[in-house]
Amino acid sequence: xxxxxxxxxxxxxxxxxxxxxxxxxxxxxxxxxxxxxxxxxxxxxxxxxxxxxxxxxxxxxxxxxxxxxxxxxxxxxxxxxxxxxxxxxxxxxxxxxxxxxxxxxxxxx
DNA sequence: GACATGACGATTT
DNA sequence: GAAATCGCCATGT
Numbered sequence: 197x198x199x200x201x202x203x204x205x206x207x208x209x210x211x212x213x214x215x216x217x218x219x220x221x222x223x224x225x226x227x228x229x230x231x232x233x234x235x236x237x238x239x240x241x242x243x244x245x246x247x248x249x250x251x252x253x254x255x256x257x258x259x260x261x262x263x264x265x266x267x268x269x270x271x272x273x274x275x276x277x278x279x280x281x282x283x284x285x286x287x288x289x290x291x292x293x294x295x296x297x298x299x300x301x302x303x304x305x
Numbered sequence: 306g307a308c309a310t311g312a313c314g315a316t317t318t
Numbered sequence: 319g320a321a322a323t324c325g326c327c328a329t330g331t
Contacts, residue, residue, distance in 0.1 A: 201328075202327080231326050241329095
């Protein structure tokens with residue numbers, strides 16, 4: 197099977213180091229489709245098939261936990277991030293810039 | 306098989 | 319500068 201867009205998203209998501217977060221657009225851009233940020237989020241929905249995917253480390257460009265509702269509970273995502281040392285307030289990651297993990301920069305292909 | 310929608314982001318008006 | 323629109327792939331109805 198050819199690696200689809202979703203598959204790439206899953207693999208990159210799995211590569212996110214603990215205590216780091218990234219954005220949908222960053223993953224999409226790393227794959228080569230920065231315009232497909234929406235699909236990245238949708239892919240995360242499909243990630244339910246793979247529990248190894250730390251979808252909680254993927255947030256929107258503003259560091260906002262837009263997809264927290266898709267977890268076991270609306271507080272699950274926030275709780276997990278806090279457990280990794282990431283502070284979340286008002287559904288937003290504090291110091292998002294410091295926790296931001298860009299695959300294009302960190303992995304650098 | 307066609308239409309609508311979905312965890313977003315950038316570009317254009 | 320803010321609001322509106324386009325772009326993208328896959329899934330569900």
